Structures are given as C-alpha cells and as structure tokens.
Amino acid sequence: MKNSFLMRNPSTLIFLAALAVFTIVVTALSEAFGLGLISTSFVKTLGKTLCLGLVAIAMDLVWGYAGILSLGHFAFFGLGGYMIGMWLMYERTRDIVISSMSDAPIPPTAEEITDAIGHQIFGVVGSSEFPLIWAFADSLVLQLVLVVLVPGALAFVFGWLAFRSRVAGVYLSILTQAMTLALSLYLFQNDSGLRGNNGLSGLQNLPGLEAAPQSVVSIWFLWASALALGLGYLLAAWIVSGKFGSVIRGIRDDEARVRFLGYSVESYKLALFTVTACIAGIAGALYYPQAGIINPAEIAPIASIYLAVWVAIGGRGRLYGAVIGAGFVSLVSSWFTGGQAPDISLGFYTIKWVDWWLIVLGLSFVFVTLFAPKGIAGLFDLAAHRRWPNRHGADLGPDAGALREREANE
C-alpha cells in the first residue's frame, strides 16, 4: 500500500477530492438539483471551465513535461468539438425535419428526409449535398470514435512528419502554429463541408432529450466534464509518474543525451503528442455542446497561444497547476471582458476593463515568465515551505540554456 500509485502522488488524491467536492457543491447550489443559487448559464461556464482544465492538462503534458511548445492543441480541441457537433446538428435537424414532414399526406422516404436535412444544414453555404465527411454523422457511436480518432490521426501524421525530421524547439512551435492557421483557414471556406464561418450551431440541444430543460442538461454536462477531467488527470498523473514520465522529462531537459542513452526520442514524443491530442479532442467534444456553437474562429492560432498562457500562469510542469491556470485565467477573463468588473476612474481617464484587460493579461504574462516561472502553483510550494537550494540563479548544467534552478524542481 505504501508504494501504491496514489500514495506516491498525494497531490492527485487531493485534486480528485477537491474536484468531487466542487462538483457536489455546484450541484447542490444549481437550479435543477439544489438551492438554485447558481444560474444555469453559470453552471455552463463552470462546466466549460472544467473542459478547459482538461485541455490544459494535455497542454501541460506536452509542454511542461516534454518541452514541446505545441501551438496546435486548441485545434485538436476544436476538431473534437466539430466531430460531436456534426452528430448533434444532424440528429436535431433530422428531428425537426421529420416533425415538419409528418403533416404531409404522403409519408417521406428515407432519401427525402436526408435531402431535407442536407438542405437545412447546408442552405447557409448555398449547397444541399452532404459532403463525404458527414458520412457517419447519423451514428453517435461512430462520431464519438471520431472525436478521438480525428485529432489523434492529425496529431500522429503531423507529429510523425515533424519529429522524424528533428524539428524541435521554436521551429516546432511555429510549425504547429502554421498547421493551426491552415486548419482554421480551411474551415473558413464555405466548401470545406463544415458550413464555413457559420460553423455548427444549436449544439446545446440534445436530440431525443427535448423534454429535459437546459438547467438539468447543464448539470449532466458538468458531471460529465468533471468525470472526464478526473479521469484525464489520473491518466496524466499515471503517465508522468512512471518510467515513461522520466524519459519525457529527460527529453525536455536534454534531448540529445536521452537519445544517446538509447531511447527512441521520436517515438516517445510522437506517442505523447498523439495521446494529448486525443485528450484535447475529448475536452472539445464536452465543451462545445455546452457552448452551443462552434466556428473556425475558435480554432485560430491565438486560441492555442492562450492555452499556453493558461498553463504558464497556472504553473507548468505540474498537472494541478495547469488546471488552476485554465480555470483562473478563463474565469477572470470572462469576468473582466464581460463588463462585470467595475471601471476605475482616475479623474482624467476612466479605465474600462473591457478595453484594458488584455493589456493586463499580456503584461502579467511577461511578468510570470520573467519572475515566477512556476506560476500560481508555486504558491503551494511557499505554503508547504518547500525550499530549494539557492544557487543564485545559476544554470544547473554546463550548457548555455540549461535549466536554471527555479524551474527545474519538478
């Protein structure tokens, strides 16, 4: 028992307990199952935040542990959303079409129903034909498989190409950013088959469950998101705690040495890159039904960079740091940009947070990078009185660019 996984990683247990308490408290305060102190829209916001926490864990694995600054994980997140969105939109449109056609004297044939659905969905982009990528849209199971498979396959192909040719560091970041840009530009086209910049909409309505009010559905999604986050956290903690985790940390710190020790660095990186893309896809598939709409703007490179911002502010190289960062920054962001924060009057100028929040965020990001590389999670170290030997900021290794002490103590 002493050597069990959870005992060796007490933070995992604490995190899971905190997550469970959070879920129970929100449920108890919700409109559907409790006192009604939390509005349905806020429950949705919290549920979405949990999904962002999950994708932040994926980002932390790939960046904080393996040192690959991927600027493409939000694209995988969006792809997962698109995959589930296709099923939601197809089934819901089908319900609408069938109910509108049931009044006709002659019952519709299957082909007529499909045509009518196609007309409904693709009318906005001036088409009525189903593109090939919608072939499985009528099957929930297949689309759920695609939620994992499509981001995973894209990550696998891209990662294979990139790691094989030893693209690393900043070059890889730029290349992933280019991939994200290409994907979002592609989806912006009307003939991409995913409704161009209209995106997919009406995703908050679950087909077949019209009877359930949104307040109940939002709690269901909160539970599902919490469950996914908990499982994702466990998986991530398991990955980084074993031998695999040691190797990827080794890759982060000095790729060449790990290679010379006989490890196939490319395979490790590729496996991690693909797994995290799948996790991101699942997070997206839970996020967008709560958001209700997905369009290509969500995939734009800036979103992936924000993901890196969350992880950095939360504290990279530890899983709970990533979740805290995603939750904290996205909630604070929506508080400031939603116009709820009070304006500050300086007499000669009034600071409107809607206008100034991004500047604060940007500068705080610089600040965190320069002075607090451990992010918010570093505060836990202070609380736990964990101190590290003070080497006055000197490099740990002999090479230029080797880790400095304050960031190397994971």
Add this chain to the structure above:
Amino acid sequence: MQDILQEHSALITKSSRMTIAPAIAAITDSELTQAQDVLQAWQSKDIWRRTSDGLFFRAEETAAGSYLLFDFDTGETVGEAQKTDLKQLKPNSGVRALIGSALVQFQLQDGDPVRRLAALTSIQRDPSSELLEPLRASIDSEPDADLKAQKQRAERLLTIAYDTDESARVGAISDMSGDLGVDLRATLNPLLETKVQVFTGEAPNALNIARRLAPGEDISTKAAYDLLVTANLAPARIDQAEVRATLGVHISEGRVGGVAVEDLNQPEARARAYAALVAQGLAEPDPTSAEIEAHLGAHQFVEIYKEPSQPVTTAASEALDKILLKVGMNQALDLILDGLSLASIYFLAAIGLAITFGVMGVINMAHGEFIMMGAYTGYVVQQIIPNHTVSILVAIPLAFAVTFAAGVAMERLVIRWLYNRPLETLLATFGISIALQQLAKNIFGTQARPLTSPAWLDGAWVMNDVVSISYIRIAIFILALSFLAIFLFIMRRTRLGLETRAVTQNPRMAASMGINPNRVNMLTFGLGSGIAGVAGVAIGLFAKVTSELGNDYIVQSFMTVVVGGVGNIWGTLAGAAMIGFLQKGIEWFNPSNTLAAQTFMIIFIIIFIQFRPRGIIALKGRAAGD
C-alpha cells in the same frame, strides 16, 4: 434648310421611328453647314413651329411663355413669339436615337477634337451598324494622328461586327488577330456565341453549325432530354416531387392505387402505387429509360452559331485562339509580376525578423506589432503634415526611430533575461504582442485608418490590357531591394555588423575581445525592430492600417525566415520569393478562393520543411551553431 424642312414637314411634325428616315436623310444629305445645328436642336427638343405660317425655328425661352426665335439659315433672330402661337416638336426616344446616329457623322468631323473624341467614345461604348458608314467617312479627313488611329481601330471592330460584306469582315478579323485589346475580344466573343437546337432527322446544312452533340458525351442525357421536352418533342419526366403530389391528390380511404398510405415511405411502394394510378389513367406515365434512349436517338442535337456566316465564325475562332494563347502568355507574365510583388512584401515584412530571429536567434512574436506601430506612425504623421510626399519622407525615419526605441526597450526589459531560452522568449513576447495590439485598439479604435500614398504613386504601369502593375508595388519592390542592400552593408561593412556576427557566434569570446555583448544585442535588436517599423509604413500604404495589421504577417514572416534558412539573408530572400510565387501560383488555379491558396501554401511549407529542415539555404559548419 427651311425649304427642306418644309418639304418634309408632314413627316417631321408627326414623327415616328418607322417613317422619319427620309426626313433625316434629306437634312444630312443637304450638305449644308446648318444641318448639324438643326439636328442638335431637334434632338434636344428646341425646334418650334410657328402655327401661323408653318415655318420651323430654333427657339429659346426668354420669359415665361415667351420665346425668341432663330432662323436656321441665317442664324439671326427673327423675332419673339408667344407660346400659344408656337408648337414644339417632340421627337420620341426612337426618333431621337436616329437623329443621334445621324449626328455622329457631323460630330466625328467636328472642328473641336474634344467633341470628336466624345463621339468616338460613344461609338466604342455603344457600337451599332449604322455608325459604320459615318465613321469610315470621317477617317480620311481626321487631322489628329492619335484620334485617327483610334478611329481606324473602331472602324475595324465595327467592320467585324456589322459589315454586310463577308470578305471585308474576314479581312478585318485577320488584320486584328494577335491584338490583346479587351475591346477586340468583346467584339469577337459574341460572334462565337452558340445555342443548342434539336432537329428531328438531319439538321439543315444552311445553318452555321459549330458541332454536333452526342447525348451522354458532349451533353448530359438529362440536359438533352430536357431540351426535347421544352421543344415539345417528348413527354416530360416525372420527378419524385410530382409523384408525391400526384399520389397525395388520389388518396382515398387511406389507400392510393391499392397501396396503404403508411407504406408509401418505401420507394418501391411508391412506384407500385404510381404505376397503378397510371394504369387507371389518373396520372401521366414516367418515360422509361428505354423510351428516353429512343427519343434521344431519334433526334439530332446541334450547336449552332448565332452568327450565320461560316467564314466569319471560322476566322473569328482562329483569331480568338491565337489571341487567347497570347493572353495566356501575358497572364503568365502578369502572374510573375504579382508573385514578385507579393514576394517583396513578404521580404519586407520578414527582413526585420531575419535580423532578430535569423541572426540573434531571438523569437519575437511582437514583430508584427512593430510593423503595426510603423504603420500607425505613418498615419499620425499624415494627420500633422498634410502633404503626402513630405509626410511619407518624414514618416519613414520617424517610424524607424519609434520602433527602434520600442525594440531597445523590449530587449532591455524582457528579452535579455531570456537569452538561450527560446520558448520563454516566445511566450513573453507574445504577451507583449497582445498588450500592444490592445493598446493600439484603445488609442486608434478598431476601424481601419487610411495611410494615403503620394499622388505620384497612384496609378499603374500598364504594358497592355492584360499586364499592369501599380506604382506602389514597384516602389515596395525597390524598397525591399534597398533594404537588402542596407542589411548587407550593415552586416558586412560596418563595425556593428562585425560585432553582431561575433556576439551571435560566441558571446564569451567576443566579450573577451573587448566587445560589449549587451550593447551589441541591444542595438541589433533595435535595428531589426526599426526595419520592421519602416516596413510597416510601406505595408500601410496598400493595406488598411488596423491593430491587427501585424497579425496578418507574423506567421508568413516566420515561415519566410524558416523556409529560407535561418541566419542567412539570401535564404530569407529565397524564402520570400518561394512563398510569394507559390501563393500566387495556387491562387491562379482558383482565383476566387484565396483562403484555400493560403491553406495549401502552409501545408506545402510543412511538407517542404520535412525535406529541408534547415531551410533552402542552410548554414554549414560552425556558423550553424550546433
């Protein structure tokens, strides 16, 4: 003149398009100098007839209801008359058009070249057959060489389109073939317009046949059959919607044609029910595919030129082929020029990065924002200095100074703590980038600000109707080249360049040789940022200046540097050329979809990196750094 008018007074007063021709002909054929005045007055409804003696005059209203009358022959006033004693000639629009074309021959020979040019322009804009003769008649007497050439060209085009003599038309076509003018293509294309006609049996040979169409090959069977249906040569097909409607009409007691209504969601059940209705004579039968085949086989589908003369269409299509080949070659040239100008824009945007990223290895995500700052500096300068030429000349050094200062500040405050840690630099500079973008939004608003180029940069250098390039793009090309020269000069010929190269290769060794690496890094970063600012002024001249201006260029700029090969200015040049030409090339395949072009270009670059991970021009040996 009055006599002529009197002679035709009946026609003139009761003018209609069908009958007026002899009257107009009489006036124009009179060869009197007044003819033009008469026609102009007539066209503008200024001719009045005196009721007492039936004489025609040009009249001008002097006071309400009172008119001053002018005689046509003498031009003198002949007195004043009340409106009640006069009757106005009101030619309708058809007649006015006829008068107008009769007037053209006078206008074409008018003493005033401006009027002649106006008449010629109206012919070019709105050609018609009756203008051909007057135009021909006016060519020989044309004194102005330029106008004469234009008239001859218009005459050739009118000959092609309207001459009654077939050989003259063919001759004109062969004269003009090889000409790139849009007007020639606009004249030739209508000659080759076709329509598809259906004939039972052989098509008559008298028609000018373009080609025979075989259903299923040259024309889809569906389209061919639809033609037959429109020509009432075959029964219409019944589509599913009609079947549905017909079935709906004949429901009785829950059954149609012996089939229960609830079973009608199966296609076979529907077919059975409909067949039963047909058997009862309640519905039209849908022709079977064999019947459709038979109908199609019994008819000939022929594409016929609307132009009846075969030699003309043959000559026109040959000439057009030749022209299109030439147009294609010119378009290729145009494409190359487009690619060149896009490449110089990318080069301009990337050259600052080539210094900060390529030489120093600092990844600066705020580079795009430096471009934006340069553009906004240009905008602010234009608000203060209204003269565009002067303001641009002031803006360029000022933009350099502003972004140089910003770059130095950024290097001192942020980047120098993060040397050798590129990922952190990327994130920190990204934070600066979003802060700067939002700051620009707060100061200048979200709407685009204009940065107007000086008047002498307006317009384009036009080679022919296909190839043209705007002066701004030429200026940017020259600017890009001069930046290249400045870069090379600084890096190879100045103390700063030498020190920069030393510091980037080995900072400790450089420091031990008495070079201050901090100072050198600061200045080099400032230089790269300053160049980005100047590029911003240039880019602002043709793009709208918004806070997101830099965003549009940042990924492409990094791509340019990475594809070209880091640390080598020639690589950046090659990268910019490759990306620019590639993007224009892909756009050429699908001009309406620039998004797709960008997508494919990025995918191409990702694949390209596979084969040359270090770029087109890779550094070798010690300079490569590892």
